[in-house]
Amino acid sequence: MVNDSKNKIKTISILVPTPSPVPYSYALRADQTAGPGSIVQVPLGPRQVSGLVVEDLPDAKPIDPAKLREVTQVFDCPPITPDMLRFIDWVAKYTLSAPGMVARMVLRSPTAFDPEPPTKGIVATGTQPERLTDARRRVMEQVAEEPQMAWTRSGLAHATGVTTSVIDGLTKLNVFSEIEIPARPIVAKPDPSFGEPELIGDQRDVAEGLAATVSEQKFSVTLLEGVTGSGKTEVYFEAIAAAINQGKQVLVLLPEIALTQVFLERFHDRFGAEPAPWHSDLAPRTRERVWRQVTEGQVQVVAGARSALYLPFQNLGLIIVDEEHDAAYKQEDRVFYNARDMAVVRAHLGGYPVILASATPSVETRHNAQEGRYKYERLDKRYADAALPTLKAIDMRKSPPQRGGFISPALIEAMQETLERGEQSLLFLNRRGYAPLTLCRACGHRFECSNCSAWLVEHRFRKQLVCHHCGHNEHVPESCPECGTFDHLVACGPGIERIAEETLSHFPDARIIVLSSDMTGGVKRLRLEMDAIAKGEADIVIGTQLVAKGHNFPNMTMVGVVDSDLGLANGDPRAAERTFQLLSQVTGRAGRTGKKSVGLLQTFQPEHPVMQAIISGDMDAFYEKQIDERERGKMPPFGRLASLIISAATRLEAEQHGRALRGAAPIAKDVMVLGPAEAPIAMVRGRHRFRILVHGDPRTNIQAYLREMISKAPRPRGSVKVQIDVDPQSFL
Numbered sequence: 001m002v003n004d005s006k007n008k009i010k011t012i013s014i015l016v017p018t019p020s021p022v023p024y025s026y027a028l029r030a031d032q033t034a035g036p037g038s039i040v041q042v043p044l045g046p047r048q049v050s051g052l053v054v055e056d057l058p059d060a061k062p063i064d065p066a067k068l069r070e071v072t073q074v075f076d077c078p079p080i081t082p083d084m085l086r087f088i089d090w091v092a093k094y095t096l097s098a099p100g101m102v103a104r105m106v107l108r109s110p111t112a113f114d115p116e117p118p119t120k121g122i123v124a125t126g127t128q129p130e131r132l133t134d135a136r137r138r139v140m141e142q143v144a145e146e147p148q149m150a151w152t153r154s155g156l157a158h159a160t161g162v163t164t165s166v167i168d169g170l171t172k173l174n175v176f177s178e179i180e181i182p183a184r185p186i187v188a189k190p191d192p193s194f195g196e197p198e199l200i201g202d203q204r205d206v207a208e209g210l211a212a213t214v215s216e217q218k219f220s221v222t223l224l225e226g227v228t229g230s231g232k233t234e235v236y237f238e239a240i241a242a243a244i245n246q247g248k249q250v251l252v253l254l255p256e257i258a259l260t261q262v263f264l265e266r267f268h269d270r271f272g273a274e275p276a277p278w279h280s281d282l283a284p285r286t287r288e289r290v291w292r293q294v295t296e297g298q299v300q301v302v303a304g305a306r307s308a309l310y311l312p313f314q315n316l317g318l319i320i321v322d323e324e325h326d327a328a329y330k331q332e333d334r335v336f337y338n339a340r341d342m343a344v345v346r347a348h349l350g351g352y353p354v355i356l357a358s359a360t361p362s363v364e365t366r367h368n369a370q371e372g373r374y375k376y377e378r379l380d381k382r383y384a385d386a387a388l389p390t391l392k393a394i395d396m397r398k399s400p401p402q403r404g405g406f407i408s409p410a411l412i413e414a415m416q417e418t419l420e421r422g423e424q425s426l427l428f429l430n431r432r433g434y435a436p437l438t439l440c441r442a443c444g445h446r447f448e449c450s451n452c453s454a455w456l457v458e459h460r461f462r463k464q465l466v467c468h469h470c471g472h473n474e475h476v477p478e479s480c481p482e483c484g485t486f487d488h489l490v491a492c493g494p495g496i497e498r499i500a501e502e503t504l505s506h507f508p509d510a511r512i513i514v515l516s517s518d519m520t521g522g523v524k525r526l527r528l529e530m531d532a533i534a535k536g537e538a539d540i541v542i543g544t545q546l547v548a549k550g551h552n553f554p555n556m557t558m559v560g561v562v563d564s565d566l567g568l569a570n571g572d573p574r575a576a577e578r579t580f581q582l583l584s585q586v587t588g589r590a591g592r593t594g595k596k597s598v599g600l601l602q603t604f605q606p607e608h609p610v611m612q613a614i615i616s617g618d619m620d621a622f623y624e625k626q627i628d629e630r631e632r633g634k635m636p637p638f639g640r641l642a643s644l645i646i647s648a649a650t651r652l653e654a655e656q657h658g659r660a661l662r663g664a665a666p667i668a669k670d671v672m673v674l675g676p677a678e679a680p681i682a683m684v685r686g687r688h689r690f691r692i693l694v695h696g697d698p699r700t701n702i703q704a705y706l707r708e709m710i711s712k713a714p715r716p717r718g719s720v721k722v723q724i725d726v727d728p729q730s731f732l
């Protein structure tokens, strides 16, 4: 910081939400105090924005503060910790994003930057009123029970069945004095000894290992791999207990909001209090309070979606990434990052352990564990001698469904038997709606989105055709918009609504629940439905991936996968891995309480290595093969990838800029540049898209390479936008 003694103001560096690669300089008045980590409000153009004070760049030239705009306000908020500031910087450099845009993810709760105002309350002074009415007596009796207790006026009035004017009267008589009650904690303190489980066999050893790792309080990564229902959650709770005992804060990352709800309850059973939740569905008021209490260190454990990684913890000592392989950890919007990888970075910078849990780890993580770079803990058996379901493929070529149907006779028979035993079945299909394609039988017209290169998905229940990319929707017309023929529109292929219809035709008396993110009523409704299923209030559950993860349905003994080949069709290099993970997870819902159970996979390619791996249960062989393939193809972790997504209002602009970028690619012997090629989804939300793929050696500094490429290329003009995705998950 540069001091200007004459004006008694100084220059400070502040990250503001702009694409600038460096912080902006502002002037701090003499009556203001702020240093690195302080959160401030500053003018930016005509607006006022939140900013984060950072260290000055080492080579920054001193600027006369008199020439700068002044900081409007310094918030009364604990400063962001130095390791968090380093984290912001690291994420920005790794993802090639502006540091101000990364800081923006931390500063998401502007209303929490100032402390929550205390509530006004009253407390008894010990003075007795001279004259006692009935109402007053009731109040005095209540207060006598706990004379030191602070009440709100309305709280005390309510508890004693009197009006607030009775309380006010007593306050005037000096019976009560007014005080300020500090803001209530959003969650109670978790108690590590509240509901200690009796761990068995391997569970105990693994839990002890994890607790010891946590106690070391230094950076390490542990892969906790365990088959579905082996007690991974139960075991990592012991790591959390160890961290709490050391007075540390803990972050548990979960891939799905729906999972967060279930998790909160389980955590409560173990620790006697819920962790603070964090996800996009939180009420704004709750969000603010969680943010504030995390930064004040009052909240000890947070369970949340990927954005929780950017919460400003004061004293973080452990991060757990549950279902670490899950694609939902990848954010593909503004700052492209994978929360699993960034969690490892954050733990590294802060010097504490991170635990990655999964029944089906990502190939990258599995490889790191096998190579000894990560600690490796395994739970190979299900809890309570529950056996994993017996898995079988149903060859759809040999056992085809009825005309117009999608469920093979073999699967219907299994559902019938399950129903007769009074147990539950789950039919899984990862496709919302009724049918993925609608066409006109007269002229062949297909219903496509006008903004995206995607078919419109029929949602029969809502009587709509919906684009799953941009949300565009229209009414299902009565006649074909192309040829005008009536009654000739046909639905092609199944979505879960259609599977529900077919199921109902076979089992008209069964209690059927359909679960997907389309359901109205949001997270609350979902939670109620899940509870209902767990209590046995449904015979057949039909669902998308929402039901695939993390839930315990004690009476579920049959899982049928309607289309096991679905994920294998696209050109994704991770298709095999993803299908394997999803199908293992789905079938893992069956037989969790020891009943005999079965998983049936409908497939047109039962000999496919992925189907074989799942059915044989030989995970090690599957990973070995996958790792081998990755190594031969120099794919991650044996190579580095980055995508450039070029989009524009017209196809020509996008393509031209893609070519220009390609032309600016530096020559390097360990880097290969592919493209520009039109993206598989060539248009999204009215923007035409091209992709460039940069492929390098494992040791390539891919960021430096990309930076050079971008600086040499012409700046994007007009409607052209370039997005950079380092370590891409999606190639669409």
Ligand SMILES: Nc1ncnc2c1ncn2[C@@H]1O[C@H](COP(=O)(O)OP(=O)(O)OP(=O)(O)O)[C@@H](O)[C@H]1O
Pocket: 197, 198, 199, 200, 203, 226, 227, 228, 229, 230, 231, 232, 233, 234, 235, 358, 359, 383, 549, 550, 551, 552, 588, 592
């Ligand atoms: N030691 C134990 N004592 C009591 N219950 C246990 C114990 N271990 C596991 N369980 C129970 O077994 C079930 C499965 O455990 P848990 O959910 O922890 O497994 P998981 O490996 O996390 O499963 P998934 O990968 O499917 O999410 C849960 O209902 C859990 O409460």
Ligand SMILES: [Zn+2]
Pocket: 449, 450, 451, 452, 454, 467, 468, 469, 470, 471, 472, 685
């Ligand atoms: Zn669309």
